[in-house]
Amino acid sequence: MASVIRGSDNFDTTPPSVGKVVLSSGNISNTSTSFVDVTGASITITTGANPIYIGACFSFRNNNVNYDTSFNFTIDGALQMGNLGVIQDQGSATSAWSLCAPHVQSVALSAGSHTIKLQWKVAGGTSLMLANGNENVQFFVNEIK
Amino acid sequence: MIVTHEVMINCTGITGEECNDNCITSLGHGTDFNLKAELPTDTLHGSVSIIHNDLPLPHVVIVEVYEEDEAPTNLTSHGITTGRQSTLARPAVMPTEQDLINKLETLA
Numbered sequence: 001m002a003s004v005i006r007g008s009d010n011f012d013t014t015p016p017s018v019g020k021v022v023l024s025s026g027n028i029s030n031t032s033t034s035f036v037d038v039t040g041a042s043i044t045i046t047t048g049a050n051p052i053y054i055g056a057c058f059s060f061r062n063n064n065v066n067y068d069t070s071f072n073f074t075i076d077g078a079l080q081m082g083n084l085g086v087i088q089d090q091g092s093a094t095s096a097w098s099l100c101a102p103h104v105q106s107v108a109l110s111a112g113s114h115t116i117k118l119q120w121k122v123a124g125g126t127s128l129m130l131a132n133g134n135e136n137v138q139f140f141v142n143e144i145k
Numbered sequence: 146m147i148v149t150h151e152v153m154i155n156c157t158g159i160t161g162e163e164c165n166d167n168c169i170t171s172l173g174h175g176t177d178f179n180l181k182a183e184l185p186t187d188t189l190h191g192s193v194s195i196i197h198n199d200l201p202l203p204h205v206v207i208v209e210v211y212e213e214d215e216a217p218t219n220l221t222s223h224g225i226t227t228g229r230q231s232t233l234a235r236p237a238v239m240p241t242e243q244d245l246i247n248k249l250e251t252l253a
Contacts, residue, residue, distance in 0.1 A: 025198050029165040031181040032192030032209065033231040039196055039207060063162040067185070124182035124231070128161040131196070 012048065016143035019043035019116070023058075024136035028129045032121050035072055035079070038129065038137070041118035047143045049111045054080065055103035056118050058137040062090040064125030071102055074117045080104045085119075097130070105144070116141050146210045148245050151203035153253045161197050168206060169193050171248050177238070180208075182231050186217070190236040208245050211235055 023040050030036065041056070054073045062069050072085030079085070081104060088098045118139050120127065131137045156164035169180040172193070179189050191210040198204055215233040 025202065026196045026204070027161045028194065028196050029161045030192065030194040031165065031169065032194065033182050033185075033189055034192075034215075034233060036192065036194060036207075036209065039194060039205065063160075122182070123185040124187065126162040126165045126181060128165075 012145065014048075016050075016145045017045040017047050018140070018142050019045045020138070020140040022136050022138060023131040024133050026132060028131050028137075029126050030120055030122060030129075031126050033123065035070075035085070035119040035121045038118045038120055038139075041137065041139045042115060043117075043139065043141045044113060044115045045141055045143065046113045047109055047111065048145060049108055050143050050145045051106045051108050052114070052116070053103065053105050053142045053144055054116055054140075055101070056137065056139045057099075057101040058129055058131070059097045059099055059135060060088075060127055060129040061094065061097050062122060062125050062127045063094045065090050065092065065094055067125050068123040069098075069127040070121050070123075071100060072119050073102065073104055074119060075106060075109070076114055079119075080106065089123075146212055146239075146242065148208045148210075148242050150206050150208070150246050150249050152206060152249050153200065154197075154204040155200055156197055156204070157199075161195070164197055164204075165193060165195055167252060168195060168249065171251050172208065172245060173240075173248065178236050178240075185231060188232040188234050190234055206249055208249075210240065210245075212239070 070085045073080040194207045196205040217230045
């Protein structure tokens with residue numbers, strides 16, 4: 001006969017919080033050499049005292065060969081991937097697109113509301129991120145519990 | 146100062162980068178009001194970010210103008226210090242929000 005082990009009466013039965021943004025209304029360009037928000041890429045969720053998983057996936061390019069484009073996530077304004085973030089330099093042709101799919105697991109957050117953003121900057125020139133109906137930006141946050 | 150303005154722009158037939166260049170040109174981009182770095186060590190007075198919506202939706206243009214000077218820091222790429230970052234500086238003549246909006250409207 002199978003035995004049933006009863007769990008703690010305090011077991012957290014609430015589902016994990018999730019958030020997702022899809023940017024598809026129009027491609028996004030940027031000339032900022034300091035981190036600025038990717039317009040529209042902001043998610044606010046309410047979590048328990050748990051870590052979160054943050055991910056994004058998109059294509060981009062810079063119109064200057066060898067110039068860097070950097071990406072980072074913020075949680076409540078704090079950068080999550082170091083001061084520089086993840087960096088991709090433009091290859092041999094300015095027509096070439098790069099795929100970028102950064103993802104991060106945070107430390108345990110305080111219980112409550114948190115705002116997560118995707119940010120980017122350029123070393124120079126103009127970077128263009130594809131955010132249209134055919135090639136969109138995926139940005140999501142999942143509470144881990 | 147950050148100005149967000151919606152303006153009807155038809156950028157069919159040009160790239161997003163070219164459309165961005167048209168915007169910064171309309172805003173008076175130059176050495177006295179530099180909105181795009183040609184070199185990573187340039188002095189910049191602001192930046193432009195645009196959502197290039199197709200008509201009939203307007204483009205969403207976000208113009209940031211630096212209100213305080215910020216010294217550059219070393220630029221490290223893939224663990225190698227390659228130089229210094231751009232200098233962020235308040236322009237000698239600070240534009241008003243309405244100045245910037247009026248200039249963007251010339252693109253409509």
